[in-house]
Amino acid sequence: MVTTSAAxxxxxxxxxxxxxxxxxxxxxxxxxxxxxxxxxxxxxTRRFSELLRQVEGISQKMLTQTLRALERDGLVAxxxxxxxxxxxxxxxxEGGRSLLEPLRALEEWSIHHFGEVSRAQAEYxxxxxx
Amino acid sequence: MVTTSAAxxxxxxxxxxxxxxxxxxxxxxxxxxxxxxxxxxxxxTRRFSELLRQVEGISQKMLTQTLRALERDGLVAxxxxxxxxxxxxxxxxEGGRSLLEPLRALEEWSIHHFGEVSRAQAEYxxxxxx
DNA sequence: CTGCATCCTGCTAGATACTG
DNA sequence: CAGTATCTAGCAGGATGCAG
Numbered sequence: 001m002v003t004t005s006a007a008x009x010x011x012x013x014x015x016x017x018x019x020x021x022x023x024x025x026x027x028x029x030x031x032x033x034x035x036x037x038x039x040x041x042x043x044x045t046r047r048f049s050e051l052l053r054q055v056e057g058i059s060q061k062m063l064t065q066t067l068r069a070l071e072r073d074g075l076v077a078x079x080x081x082x083x084x085x086x087x088x089x090x091x092x093x094e095g096g097r098s099l100l101e102p103l104r105a106l107e108e109w110s111i112h113h114f115g116e117v118s119r120a121q122a123e124y125x126x127x128x129x130x
Numbered sequence: 131m132v133t134t135s136a137a138x139x140x141x142x143x144x145x146x147x148x149x150x151x152x153x154x155x156x157x158x159x160x161x162x163x164x165x166x167x168x169x170x171x172x173x174x175t176r177r178f179s180e181l182l183r184q185v186e187g188i189s190q191k192m193l194t195q196t197l198r199a200l201e202r203d204g205l206v207a208x209x210x211x212x213x214x215x216x217x218x219x220x221x222x223x224e225g226g227r228s229l230l231e232p233l234r235a236l237e238e239w240s241i242h243h244f245g246e247v248s249r250a251q252a253e254y255x256x257x258x259x260x
Numbered sequence: 261c262t263g264c265a266t267c268c269t270g271c272t273a274g275a276t277a278c279t280g
Numbered sequence: 281c282a283g284t285a286t287c288t289a290g291c292a293g294g295a296t297g298c299a300g
Contacts, residue, residue, distance in 0.1 A: 015237060018186035025240035025247060030160035036145060048262055059150040064263060073298060074250025085261040086300080095246055098196055102235040107145060109232045110155035117155060120204025126143060178282055189274060194283065215281040216280080 003069060007121055028073065036091065038068045041076065042100045045091040101115055158203065163188055163196045165233055170223065171206065172230045175221040205229060 015022045028034055028063070035056045040046060044056070052063055067090060073094035081087040118130035158164055166185045166217070170176060184191055197220060199204035203227035211217040222230070245258045 011161075015166060015240075016184050016186055021244055021248070022240040025244055026165060026236065027162055029236060029240065030162055030165060031158060032157055035156060035160060036188065040146065054141045054194050056146055060263080061295090063291065065293090072251050073252040074254070075247070080262090083261090086263090088262060095243060095250075098243065099239060099249040102232065102239045105232040105235050106156065106159060107152065109229060110152040110159065111226070113225060114151055114155055117149070117203045117205075120225075121202050124204070182282095189282080191275090192273065195273090210282090213281095216283085218282060 028069060029099070029103075031039065031066070033062055037063070037066050037070065037104070038075070038099055038103060039107070041090060041092045041096070042104075045089050046088070051090065070093060070096070089092050146185050158199060159229065159233075161196070163192055164200065166202065167193070167196050168205070168226060168229060168233060169237070171220060171222045171226070172234075175219050177222070181220065200226065219254070 014020055015026060034059070035057070037051060040051055040054045048063070049068075051067075052058065052060060055063070058066075065079070067076060072076050073095075075091050075093055077091050079087070079089045079091075144150055145156060163185070167181060170181055170184045178193070178197075181197075182188065182190060185193070188196075197206060197208070201208050205222070205223055207221050207223050209219045209221075211219070
């Protein structure tokens with residue numbers, strides 16, 4: 001892992017620029033299901049059907065799509081066991097595991113600030129209707 | 131993810147559960163424009179038109195929408211100066227600034243892993259067409 | 261079991277025009 | 281300058297059926 005000296009090298013890859021390549025990454029990473037699927041794979045290797053059950057609300061189509069994208073990005077590895085019926089396992093690659101940390105940070109933030117945000121929303125809505 | 135030691139029996143905040151409230155937060159936070167707008171406000175207070183210019187590619191509509199959502203969440207404060215023409219400034223609240231860190235972590239990750247991911251994609255696409 | 265193809269729908273976001 | 285309102289197109293994503 002490269003250590004990140006935060007503010008230093010921000011100029012080369014400025015995500016505020018429209019064409020900036022990091023935007024593509026941020027888009028994928030910010031995807032609703034990506035976050036949850038990567039999280040679900042954080043603990044251990046999982047089968048397709050396991051993921052379908054664990055990530056509540058995801059459709060088969062979106063799970064497939066999300067996994068394919070992650071595989072293409074080299075963040076998830078896919079292993080097919082040619083049994084009958086077929087068994088397919090997914091696991092995070094090293095890159096995928098490295099993504100786990102920033103995502104956990106986000107999740108921690110969500111949990112920690114949920115109450116605060118909810119209160120703010122309630123107040124805001126109150127002011128509006130008043 | 132929620133596997134922070136104390137999280138044993140907290141069904142309420144399991145983001146894998148469909149109804150989990152943290153999902154709403156993750157959804158907003160993971161939003162394409164939210165990340166960029168919060169980032170743009172990280173440095174200092176900015177005016178509407180400044181943001182419109184800085185966050186390249188965002189439409190006026192989406193900027194307004196994103197700012198309203200952030201304001202509602204209590205993450206951004208809005209100040210109107212009743213001059214002519216009107217001047218409106220946006221700044222991060224304390225909560226908003228606290229969000230800055232996990233977002234920066236994500237951005238750092240994107241920058242550091244961009245090359246790796248690109249290579250993986252190229253390889254993947256090669257295998258497909260072959 | 262896993263996953264692709266197809267069809268169909270609702271919402272999202274862009275463009276445009278108008279206002280305080 | 282900083283919005284709101286309306287209209288529309290495109291596409292994300294659900295449902296279903298089929299295949300390896």
